[in-house]
Amino acid sequence: MNRRLSIAPMMDWTDRHCRAFHRALTTRALLYTEMVTAPAILHGDHQRLLGFDAVEHPVALQLGGSDPDQLAEAARIGEAFGYDEINLNVGCPSDRVQSGRFGACLMREPQLVADCMAAIKGAVAVPATVKCRIGVDDQDPQVSLFETVDACAAAGIDTFIVHARMAWLKGLSPKENRDVPPLDYALVRRLKRERPHLSVSINGGIANLDEAEAHLDDSDGVQLDGVMLGRAAYHEPAILGEADRRLYGASTPDVDAFAAIDRYRPYMAARLAEGVHLAAMTRHMLGVMHGRAGARAFRRILTVEAIRPGAGLEVVDHALEAVREAEARRETASRAA
Template sequence: MSDLASSPDPLARARRLSVAPMMDWTDRHCRAFHRALSAEALLYTEMVTAPAVIHGDRERLLGFDALEHPVALQLGGSDPAQLAEAARIGEDFGYHEINLNVGCPSDRVQSGRFGACLMREPELVAECMAAIGDAVSIPATVKCRIGVDDQDPEVSLFATVDACAAAGVSVFIVHARKAWLKGLSPKENRDVPPLDYALIRRLKRERPHLSISINGGVGSLDEAETHLDAADGVALDGVMMGRAAYHEPALLGQVDRRLFGGARDIDAFEALERYRPYLAARLAEGVALPAMTRHMLGLMHGRPGARAFRRILTVESIAAGAGLEVIDRAAEAVREAEARREAA
């Protein structure tokens, strides 16, 4: 995208629809697959901790294909100096945004003093963001919850946002739920705490100069469009979709037309053809086919032959030497099932 370096918020357009950073899911193969469905949506890495970036295998942790652009790196941590160094490394790798995780509720992030527990320390979050912002020339953004445990969201959310805004942050992605660090598992924290979309709209109404994207419970593009519409005079700047986009990726094939003004949808079969060169290149490098096909299992959701599609990808991809012919057989199973339905 040629205008990425020229705008005050070069990703403003892409932010209309982004795919959430999801641990163990949004790896480089997943992002390449999602890019085959949407040329416009903003993609995010899995969260990577700042110490891992600094001391770990950077190519394994941060490497990605240029076709994934625009793509953002999400970092975890609470040490400003470490985060600044990791952000510089991320920018050097070619990422278009550095995002700080202030929302993950897992036991691991609590013990490491990062993620959602940072909602209790807005000034520390602001210090971290100031360090990141000073270290890079690309946007530095925050993804947060509305609060944790017994916090009052009307206080905790605004405190975090205002502290970070004072440090120069202008882009926030808000998961519209509290995180209960005591009593709920990470999985339960994705569903059990009630959603408060109205609070996110209030944040945008009272801080109109900030870019506010909403996350949490968005299960369809109809819902995404509702959030982006100027209801009550308030139009959110973006919607971040997570599990719905992952489990039913075909909906991403409608994103460019419905949310970005594109001419047409990308059908599931066309997406497979677009993904094919990437698959072939990775197979030639020795990447195992299941590492890539695992992200595709929901592509045919709701279509005749979807079960056969999943079975073939799951079972046949693990065979020694499995290659693109497995993808072809899986796609053909859907075509044959659809043809039988039409003929019936």
């Protein structure tokens, strides 16, 4: 699996509708689900928790948990649903995650992480991977990151996505943990330099494809295997329309915002016919016109009109027309000047 670009698992954001929209922009990037806990899968509605559209491939299921047996069974269920990868969350800093002994707090228990990963790997034929932080609280990241990776590698795991920040579980909110702890990209590059046989992708604070390309530059002798984008891909999804060309060398044209929405349209129509509310799908599109004339009107129309009962694709058409009109006005004014 080519991991040069992946879109981070983000709670309340990367649901199946978001992933289908991102796929309309890039055919190559690896997509991730929101984290789903193993107990929820074992005891919950599988279709609601795990259902996805075939258009999303390649797509990975991210699990949360710390019980190897539960994780193994959840992984089996995920593989049966057709996911291309099973990933373990060893990075989420939320209070709920801490109380459940999973997520970032597992950085303190590298052998438990390895046991969990061994169980997942033994349960499925698809890749089993880890997404982790570089450490938590008072840990020395130069020790904690390597201990976690080495323990998992000893269990046969070879693919790691590293969010290049500590998680400060004492004193910072989950939101603050996404920004306040300083980034240490050099440590992730050191991991790859010293463990060249492992696949190492970097995550955290990467704002655009220019920065993604810089991380993939091997001029220092280190060739990272991939870059994971998070909030940048969500808030300005149009940048993904250049990813296939810039990061994968595709000869196909870039996908602009209008083309992406056109590609997304059959998916929206199918979900509307199933009773899904339009706003559940269009909320992931709000940033796609970022920087274009009419972007504010586009967001306002989708925000206000998509929530109305019975709202359909005519709302999307209205929002698109607002952008076209604004761009035409700007072009007319530019010519007149």
